[in-house]
Amino acid sequence: MDLGVESREKTRAMVVELSKKVKKIGEDDPRRIAHSFKVGLALTLVSVFYYVTPLFDGFGVSSMWAVLTVVVIMEYTVGGTLSKGLNRAIATLVGGALGVAAHQIAVLCGEKGEPILLGLFVFILAAAATFSRFIPEIKARYDYGVTIFILTFSLVAVSSYRVDELMQLALQRVSTIVVGVATCLCTSIFVFPVWAGEDLHKLVAADLEKLANFLEGLSTEYFAEKGEVENLESKSFLQVYTSVLNSKPTEDSLMSLARWEPGHGRFWFRHPWKQYLRIGALSRQCASSMDALATYITASPKFKPSTDPDLHLKIRKTCQEMSSESAKALKELSASIRAMTVPSSASRHASTVVATVRKLEDVLSEGKATSDVLHSATIASLLTQLVVRAREIAGSVEELARLAHFKRLDPIHEVRVKP
């Protein structure tokens, strides 16, 4: 009896936890809920083929292929649905045509030769097509298409051995697949669309802001402290860059989906999506420098009461200036990507930082190599590496602004300054 109560309690706890998790997933991104209903909607729409008798009489059991198509090609983003839909439609046409051709050749070989020849065709084409999936370019863009090609070719070639009205069947299937693809496309483009390109754009901007937050935290919570920094491990800014380190797979997949998407909102058809990957790669390098700095700061001995307080203060102030200027530059880059405007002062901030680096070198060569100065010198070197990488980011964002024709802000202000 007790055991029963216990296991009921356990089940209840599990259900509560699961429902909390589900709620959080929905709240984190409400578009997920919309997507779920969109899949339900597309499937229900396509089932009309079964319910409306005149439609069913036209397509027969081939109506099944419309349902099947909707289930497998409906993806979260418009780019995903488009790439799978086009892959499926084209691969079905090509595979079907080759299958019919294989059937025509095989019947020439008589009743005994037909199955042997068909088997040979299936073996060779399936092996060749499977091997082509190992070519990275094909894997990235046409992986699903190759699967559907093998599938359609095998089904058509092999079925042809049994089916007489091959052409009619093939036409029915192709037209139901087209109906399925069209249903999915309309649902994903016109009902709360999720654009992979927009997500990529926002992700890259958000990552730059995270890098800026690290530098800002460094400046206000580490370098600004006069004495020893307390509870350093618990400071949130020391963790903020970690998600940037692992953003490569997400960025790669969003970029390969974005290429399929038509122009939408503020993005044209041939928006320079590749440039986002370059900014992303530089952001990861910058995050990697942050990792080195954060590890050094948390692991090594804290600032000790210095033997040379003046020098110590100078170094600290200079480091603070470097990180706050870099943070400003990164914040502006992130904001200008978001607003799609040309960054105006990021380069100026970056130049300020480079000037500060020189000042720091002078300051450092004044002192004696006490362990305190060495500690500061290492932090300064790591910070220098970091801000140099931040400046490279500024360059690549400016390149994006040029390629994507971002708007120029404040032309009046610029004219005013010139004379």
Next chain:
Amino acid sequence: MDLGVESREKTRAMVVELSKKVKKIGEDDPRRIAHSFKVGLALTLVSVFYYVTPLFDGFGVSSMWAVLTVVVIMEYTVGGTLSKGLNRAIATLVGGALGVAAHQIAVLCGEKGEPILLGLFVFILAAAATFSRFIPEIKARYDYGVTIFILTFSLVAVSSYRVDELMQLALQRVSTIVVGVATCLCTSIFVFPVWAGEDLHKLVAADLEKLANFLEGLSTEYFAEKGEVENLESKSFLQVYTSVLNSKPTEDSLMSLARWEPGHGRFWFRHPWKQYLRIGALSRQCASSMDALATYITASPKFKPSTDPDLHLKIRKTCQEMSSESAKALKELSASIRAMTVPSSASRHASTVVATVRKLEDVLSEGKATSDVLHSATIASLLTQLVVRAREIAGSVEELARLAHFKRLDPIHEVRVKP
């Protein structure tokens, strides 16, 4: 005429390049060629259902599902095929059963209510199942299963509106899918199997060796040089760690496939695959420290003719010792993972390094803060961070050796040493 020649030349160049690429892909991993033929073989085997009349009479057009199953579940690794096959088989059963149940309920509502109720069922189940794919645990292990569940449920529920012998059709489909899954499993397990677990094991060992090569190169090609190091940018060891930085997605996917695989060769069924991810994460952290060090070395001013040659030499020698000892430790860890033996001397090497770190701190506090000493001090700090992370790797490999019951080497030798 000239244009024709030119475009023919161009086409020829493209064909030559493509065939070179294809040849390279095959040579890099000949198992890819084997896999392509395995897919061809499995498909040809399953087409027998169409060619042999008694078999075809038993299953009819449902034979199609065997072909379809082979095309979509045949994956490169045994784990991939197993996970997709089990997902497909179980999801088909569950989806089919629920579809039949939905049909039974719907017929109770009369001719007019039936399509409306069926449509409602499809809408709700498809939306709920799609949403469940956003839960990370389900996404990782059962993503394909959920797709097949939606597919089967919709097809069965909707078709039931038109088909009278629903049970017979469902049984035919399930049995052909089972035949397809069985064909794939036999082909992938018994014909040149590719195990995801083994690949993960080798990948982690290879990554450790790359880290060791970086440290070895540092010791022999950078710290060993007496004067300025020439052509530093062209040294290959400075690039060797970069592939480790991006190994996370590969490791994650291999690990999730390895969990499905039965025991094979030297691996038991419940081999501690998760521990490989821990070693992989530490390796990436270590590679990230290498990145910071390599960037600093290549970007900042080279060793200058020192004002204090003795101190300079001391620092250089100590750094050389640290990197060569760490390289030895990592080499041994990599070798012991490969051979599945308990690493015996890696901890000793790691301790040597820690002792050296202390020595280095003493050496550094001797000198004056000339820019030369500061430069060396920064390199020394970065190297310290790096070797500390290498020691953490030693710990996690020892944990793996314990969890996976690696063999102990040289018990005689150990006994001899004790007294």
